Amino acid sequence: MNVTARRGAPRRDEPSARDRLIATATELFYQDGIRAIGIDTVLAKSGVAKSTLYRNFGSKDELIAAVAAEQDRRFWQWWDHIEQANARSPRMVVEALFIGIVELISRPTFRGCPFINVAIEFPDRTHPGTAVACANKQTVRQRLRELSTAMGARNPARLGDQLALLMDGAYGQAVTIGTSNLREDLLSAVAKLIDGESDHD
Amino acid sequence: MNVTARRGAPRRDEPSARDRLIATATELFYQDGIRAIGIDTVLAKSGVAKSTLYRNFGSKDELIAAVAAEQDRRFWQWWDHIEQANARSPRMVVEALFIGIVELISRPTFRGCPFINVAIEFPDRTHPGTAVACANKQTVRQRLRELSTAMGARNPARLGDQLALLMDGAYGQAVTIGTSNLREDLLSAVAKLIDGESDHD
DNA sequence: CTATAATCAGACAGACCGGTACCTTTATAG
């Protein structure tokens, strides 16, 4: 019960029930697990009526998908911001991305990669949420391949995929054994992988 | 209902109800997700009575922990076998481990690392199953550090942790984008990481 | 002022959940 809800249509300065649902569900699903959180909990914390949830999303699965889509949007916003801030050097972009990931992972609220999480909780790849998650990972891989090309790697597809491997590894480790030395380990590994694909090697 | 169960104590050549429960739960939990599978499904497929489950384990959480412990046991059995088969060269051990992981991951029934999965479904690290999972990852990291020491790495702790990062990355990727090129990507990354820590570098 | 669309409130349904209790059956050990 975080929100004092009001009956009737929302004022123009108020967030819509849809937005409140996505915001609340994003946090609850991520912190406790999707299957662990019932819609009643989401409704209570967001102050939204059950009928409004089902009018907007039709099912819990579709709410899950909307949450995943919102996380995908935020993720690429974060990524694009880092790309723009380091536009002159693709290698700096890659390094900044990994530094950013270390910062995300080091937060006490970090609970793993939300895309991997939904894919694990809903292994059926046709699940609408899992479909969003898989698309996200595909795009990450492609973007890292493009950065590898820009870095002049001999085998950019390989380097990109290896960097993606490292990223997902960081997520997985954080869930089980935490983040000690993660920054140094990760950045040194990135450097070794990039240098191993450089032309002057 | 896979098993035709019989009333009364098991014959000596029959597996105990406990073993059947663990075997069935291991498969069902892994394929569909732990929270997605109710104990009634485990009971139906194993042919065990509900009272027997609770006499043996006390709760679903303890069954989850027993399943994780069994997977941990199998995992180290697999690992030790690879170490023994390549006892002369620690580098060959590492490469064989990664080749083995690629083979596991490439199987159609592969559904991610079971230890990461339980930690994601039950983020509370005091959960008995998650505790087993975290201990497994800790030991993997330590064993890879030992192998890195045996390989003569300049910074064995770092190399070991980086190899662990790569392993968990492979698990995460397999859940979302499959395994194309995984073998080459992974083995080449392992080589780059090891060579980057070698004395003759 | 009125029509409309968005919202909250709450009761309800039917399935499923983990867990308990009690009783019967059977293999084995002594």
Next chain:
DNA sequence: CTATAAAGGTACCGGTCTGTCTGATTATAG
């Protein structure tokens, strides 16, 4: 042969789950 331990069968409990339905309320657009 008998005691014991391990097991299956089944009914049941209270809680929770997703989802439906009906109705009252309110801001905004025209």
